[in-house]
Amino acid sequence: xxxxxxxxxxxxxxxxxxxxxxxxxxxxxxxxxxxxxxxxxxxxxxxxxxxxxxxxxxxxxxxxxxxxxxxxxxxxxxxxxxxxxxxxxxxxxxxxxxxxxxxxxxxxxxxxxxxxxxxxxxxxxxxxxxxxxxxxxxxxxxxxxxxxxxxxxxxxxxxxxxxxxxxxxxxxxxxxxxxxxxxxxxxxxxxxxxxxxxxxxxxxxxxxxxxxxxxxxxxxxxxxxxxxxxxxxxxxxxxxxxxxxxxxxxxxxxxxxxxxxxxxxxxxxxxxxxxxxxxxxxxxxxxxxxxxxxxxxxxxxxxxxxxxxxxxxxxxxxxxxxxxxxxxxxxxxxxxxxxxxxxxxxxxxxxxxxxxxxxxxxxxxxxxxxxxxxxxxxxxxxxxxxxx
Amino acid sequence: xxxxxxxxxxxxxxxxxxxxxxxxxxxxxxxxxxxxxxxxxxxxxxxxxxxxxxxxxxxxxxxxxxxxxxxxxxxxxxxxxxxxxxxxxxxxxxxxxxxxxxxxxxxxxxxxxxxxxxxxxxxxxxxxxxxxxxxxxxxxxxxxxxxxxxxxxxxxxxxxxxxxxxxxxxxxxxxxxxxxxxxxxxxxxxxxxxxxxxxxxxxxxxxxxxxxxxxxxxxxxxxxxxxxxxxxxxxxxxxxxxxxxxxxxxxxxxxxxxxxxxxxxxxxxxxxxxxxxxxxxxxxxxxxxxxxxxxxxxxxxxxxxxxxxxxxxxxxxxxxxxxxxxxxxxxxxxxxxxxxxxxxxxxxxxxxxxxxxxxxxxxxxxxxxxxxxx
Ligand SMILES: Cc1cc2nc3c(=O)[nH]c(=O)nc-3n(C[C@H](O)[C@H](O)[C@H](O)COP(=O)(O)OP(=O)(O)OC[C@H]3O[C@@H](n4cnc5c(N)ncnc54)[C@H](O)[C@@H]3O)c2cc1C
Numbered sequence: 020x021x022x023x024x025x026x027x028x029x030x031x032x033x034x035x036x037x038x039x040x041x042x043x044x045x046x047x048x049x050x051x052x053x054x055x056x057x058x059x060x061x062x063x064x065x066x067x068x069x070x071x072x073x074x075x076x077x078x079x080x081x082x083x084x085x086x087x088x089x090x091x092x093x094x095x096x097x098x099x100x101x102x103x104x105x106x107x108x109x110x111x112x113x114x115x116x117x118x119x120x121x122x123x124x125x126x127x128x129x130x131x132x133x134x135x136x137x138x139x140x141x142x143x144x145x146x147x148x149x150x151x152x153x154x155x156x157x158x159x160x161x162x163x164x165x166x167x168x169x170x171x172x173x174x175x176x177x178x179x180x181x182x183x184x185x186x187x188x189x190x191x192x193x194x195x196x197x198x199x200x201x202x203x204x205x206x207x208x209x210x211x212x213x214x215x216x217x218x219x220x221x222x223x224x225x226x227x228x229x230x231x232x233x234x235x236x237x238x239x240x241x242x243x244x245x246x247x248x249x250x251x252x253x254x255x256x257x258x259x260x261x262x263x264x265x266x267x268x269x270x271x272x273x274x275x276x277x278x279x280x281x282x283x284x285x286x287x288x289x290x291x292x293x294x295x296x297x298x299x300x301x302x303x304x305x306x307x308x309x310x311x312x313x314x315x316x317x318x319x320x321x322x323x324x325x326x327x328x329x330x331x332x333x334x335x336x337x338x339x340x341x342x343x344x345x346x347x348x349x350x351x352x353x354x355x356x357x358x359x360x361x362x363x364x365x366x367x368x369x370x371x372x373x374x375x376x377x378x379x380x381x382x383x384x385x386x387x388x389x390x391x392x393x394x395x396x397x398x399x400x401x402x403x404x405x406x407x
Numbered sequence: 408x409x410x411x412x413x414x415x416x417x418x419x420x421x422x423x424x425x426x427x428x429x430x431x432x433x434x435x436x437x438x439x440x441x442x443x444x445x446x447x448x449x450x451x452x453x454x455x456x457x458x459x460x461x462x463x464x465x466x467x468x469x470x471x472x473x474x475x476x477x478x479x480x481x482x483x484x485x486x487x488x489x490x491x492x493x494x495x496x497x498x499x500x501x502x503x504x505x506x507x508x509x510x511x512x513x514x515x516x517x518x519x520x521x522x523x524x525x526x527x528x529x530x531x532x533x534x535x536x537x538x539x540x541x542x543x544x545x546x547x548x549x550x551x552x553x554x555x556x557x558x559x560x561x562x563x564x565x566x567x568x569x570x571x572x573x574x575x576x577x578x579x580x581x582x583x584x585x586x587x588x589x590x591x592x593x594x595x596x597x598x599x600x601x602x603x604x605x606x607x608x609x610x611x612x613x614x615x616x617x618x619x620x621x622x623x624x625x626x627x628x629x630x631x632x633x634x635x636x637x638x639x640x641x642x643x644x645x646x647x648x649x650x651x652x653x654x655x656x657x658x659x660x661x662x663x664x665x666x667x668x669x670x671x672x673x674x675x676x677x678x679x680x681x682x683x684x685x686x687x688x689x690x691x692x693x694x695x696x697x698x699x700x701x702x703x704x705x706x707x708x709x710x711x712x713x714x715x716x717x718x719x720x721x722x723x724x725x726x727x728x729x730x731x732x733x734x735x736x737x738x739x740x741x742x743x744x745x746x747x748x749x750x751x752x753x754x755x756x757x758x759x760x761x762x763x764x765x766x767x768x769x770x771x772x773x774x775x776x777x778x779x780x781x
Contacts, residue, residue: 140746143674145675145745145746146675146676146745147675147676147677150675150676150677171746172746215750215752216750216751216752217749217750217751218749218750218751218756218759218760220751224746281538282536282538283538284584291773293773293776293777294773345734348763348767349767349771349773352538352539352767352771353533353563353764353767353768354562354563355767356563356608356609356610356614356763356764356767356768357563357606357608357609357614358606358607358608358609359606359607360604360605360606360607360614360616361562361563361604361606361614361616362604362616363534363535363560363562363563363616364535364562372609372760372763372764373609375763376609376749376756376759376760376763379738379741379742379748379749380746380749382742383742383745383746383748383749384746387742387745388742389683389685389686392685
């Protein structure tokens with residue numbers, strides 16, 4: 020057992036720091052900076068796609084290097100990026116797409132040119148995703164599918180160019196069979212998007228209606244009826260990403276600084292025993308989960324889907340993210356309730372309650388916590404339900 | 408021992424319940440929130456016509472002589488509908504300070520208008536650095552020949568944007584956190600040097616920030632005794648805590664009942680969600696939290712209404728428990744509704760937002776536990 024970073028790792032760390040410093044945003048056209056950043060990262064050694072395997076142009080980092088990257092980018096900040104193409108669809112195409120599909124879609128994903136959205140959930144299929152009903156019927160000549168149905172909670176559907184979509188092609192057999200993984204453009208007739216406003220007041224999710232959308236068969240990933248298997252691997256990828264542990268470490272530092280800026284008596288809020296204790300408990304949990312992630316990183320070899328232990332990371336990681344938001348709201352005191360308009364109170368309080376409300380989704384999307392616990396029950400504890 | 412409402416209280420409760428059911432559907436509430444002034448002037452008028460605005464004022468002041476138990480009944484029903492009208496600001500807080508310590512002239516000049524709804528009062532006590540403590544008052548009155556001038560800020564003043572006048576706490580002697588040396592004054596909204604910046608809060612209600620720039624306060628404006636305002640302020644805030652606690656109990660009832668109903672309706676894995684034991688037990692706990700809050704609400708309200716020895720401790724205990732339960736009930740209501748729980752379309756999120764604002768008001772959960780233990 021050894022957790023010291025090697026000399027090579029430390030050199031790498033210095034290199035990453037240098038790169039992030041050199042390319043930090045200094046004002047001006049943010050979108051131009053963003054595109055340039057990814058270009059520079061690519062030139063640096065395929066740092067624009069850290070998690071992609073070497074075969075598909077990734078840097079082939081060791082687990083330690085991934086750890087260093089995560090830690091440093093959380094601190095320095097990186098350009099805005101969407102996970103859907105890069106971290107969700109990408110790995111599915113690499114594992115199950117045809118060579119033609121890989122060549123067609125991966126370069127644009129990598130270049131951040133095409134935005135994707137994830138069309139899994141439906142009004143009747145949330146936690147029980149396999150019960151999805153969006154129908155895809157193969158045309159008589161076998162050239163295309165005709166898609167009809169409704170997706171819900173589709174993040175960024177309103178700005179996405181393409182969707183990767185789970186559809187039902189057969190009702191025979193168990194419900195996990197008969198699901199087919201299709202790719203098609205969002206900006207076409209027959210695709211209608213309705214915004215859903217969430218409690219923070221923002222518009223990120225949508226309901227999406229498909230009526231007679233034609234999808235050429237070459238846009239089917241893998242075999243008809245095997246979409247569930249492909250999607251399951253993808254969900255496990257999503258679950259590690261969602262834990263956001265490096266970000267939480269940075270956010271916790273931020274929380275402490277905020278609390279120190281709030282005056283209480285002769286000291287600050289960080290001197291108030293009850294508040295300080297809550298921050299300390301949070302930090303202890305975070306210290307542990309950081310190493311849970313490291314342990315999981317150490318066993319995962321790059322490119323393969325992380326195993327069921329990733330469920331623990333999502334559960335713990337999202338709990339920590341939510342507690343940080345809650346304590347930040349608390350540190351803002353009653354000013355956290357203001358919806359703009361006030362000058363009094365700390366600046367960070369402005370979005371306090373909005374931020375807290377928005378954080379409630381962390382334990383719902385990407386597999387709700389209760390369902391994650393079911394997975395751990397079955398896959399890790401090995402408990403099978405005994406039907407009587 | 409008797410926890411039943413009197414016949415009169417039951418009538419009031421029923422009529423408010425009906426009013427809320429008829430007028431406070433989520434859609435109509437959202438429509439009211441979006442339009443200035445952020446509440447319904449028509450409903451406000453109705454409330455005064457039905458006598459609700461006069462409930463906690465003495466008959467001499469033109470009211471109905473009710474006490475904290477009567478307003479508890481009303482606020483609990485308001486909580487079930489997330490009522491937006493400035494009842495707390497004008498009747499409980501602003502009006503509460505005047506009814507306690509106002510002199511005859513002040514009562515005559517203001518209370519009739521407050522009770523008929525044509526005038527509104529608001530309570531301005533919190534400051535940028537006062538934290539959770541009502542006695543933490545930095546706004547200082549500098550002495551003039553016939554009174555004081557005030558320069559500084561009061562913040563998170565409920566419904567300040569529509570208030571006709573403010574009950575303002577300021578310091579006339581002592582250090583920033585001393586309970587003595589606090590004085591209250593009644594300052595009209597149009598007084599020279601006073602500017603009011605109104606803004607909405609996340610629960611859809613209205614708040615404001617007051618900036619005082621050499622605002623003159625004359626002897627006639629002073630409420631009660633110079634240096635002796637804290638007792639009135641504290642009693643008024645205690646009434647505020649009882650009122651929002653009752654509102655929170657009403658809101659929690661909606662949250663747990665909505666969750667029970669939703670889980671029986673929504674099916675996943677070929678079962679209604681209510682078949683899953685983790686959810687069943689969670690809903691039992693939500694229900695328990697609600698019942699516990701209701702018990703402590705009764706206890707604290709009766710203790711305050713009867714001037715009991717334990718009144719202040721009970722108020723601290725209540726505000727603590729309400730805050731703790733609000734997080735538990737709110738978070739779990741949202742979680743159990745899944746994606747639907749985080750949308751503006753369903754009412755659970757709106758009720759939770761109101762609970763969050765209540766938690767942060769009048770001292771938060773930790774503060775009151777600390778005061779309780781002290
Ligand atoms: C902000 C946001 C963004 C999203 N983005 C996307 C996206 O881009 N693409 C996409 O496809 N989907 C997306 N989703 C959907 C998300 O994956 C679902 O919300 C999630 O799977 C839960 O489904 P549901 O909302 O239908 O809740 P339900 O499945 O109805 O669950 C409600 C509650 O019941 C619990 N529950 C369900 N089954 C059980 C059980 N067996 N035992 C115990 N408890 C149970 C759940 O844990 C939950 O607490 C998003 C959701 C949100 C909120």
